[in-house]
Amino acid sequence: MSMHAKRSSRVDLSLWSEASRRSMLAAFPPKYYTDIHYVCYHCGGQSVFLGADQKITFEVKRQYVWQRRVLCERCKLESERLKAELRSIRKVRKERGAFAHHDRAQSERMLTLLQLLPKYALRKDTAAIRMLEKELGDVV
Numbered sequence: 242m243s244m245h246a247k248r249s250s251r252v253d254l255s256l257w258s259e260a261s262r263r264s265m266l267a268a269f270p271p272k273y274y275t276d277i278h279y280v281c282y283h284c285g286g287q288s289v290f291l292g293a294d295q296k297i298t299f300e301v302k303r304q305y306v307w308q309r310r311v312l313c314e315r316c317k318l319e320s321e322r323l324k325a326e327l328r329s330i331r332k333v334r335k336e337r338g339a340f341a342h343h344d345r346a347q348s349e350r351m352l353t354l355l356q357l358l359p360k361y362a363l364r365k366d367t368a369a370i371r372m373l374e375k376e377l378g379d380v381v
């Protein structure tokens with residue numbers, strides 16, 4: 242490791258979030274963040290969580306240190322796009338209230354999004370999926 246890489250990925254515990262500082266990792270902290278190689282959960286592609294990125298993630302963005310990357314950059318962006326689309330559909334449906342189910346195309350799109358998200362390692366919203374399937378009459 243070069244001197245520059247060492248400096249740029251040195252662990253500074255004092256910058257971790259409170260939750261991170263209470264974690265098991267804080268008891269035996271590494272001296273440096275080292276590159277973590279992983280396989281993307283969605284596309285199966287090889288990806289790397291660089292030591293320098295970890296420093297930014299845990300010390301600047303102050304995310305929890307046990308957090309592990311599961312998606313490559315491209316799939317992460319795609320999952321964020323899908324989540325944003327789902328949020329905007331939910332907002333519209335909330336505004337329409339009882340009339341939400343009148344827009345069948347939108348209900349179908351919402352169901353598709355809910356079924357897609359678990360493929361990006363996101364929580365499966367089973368209750369919402371069942372509700373939409375019932376609404377769309379796919380459940381007998």
Ligand SMILES: [Zn+2]
Pocket residue numbers: 281282283284285286312313314315316317
């Ligand atoms: Zn991927």
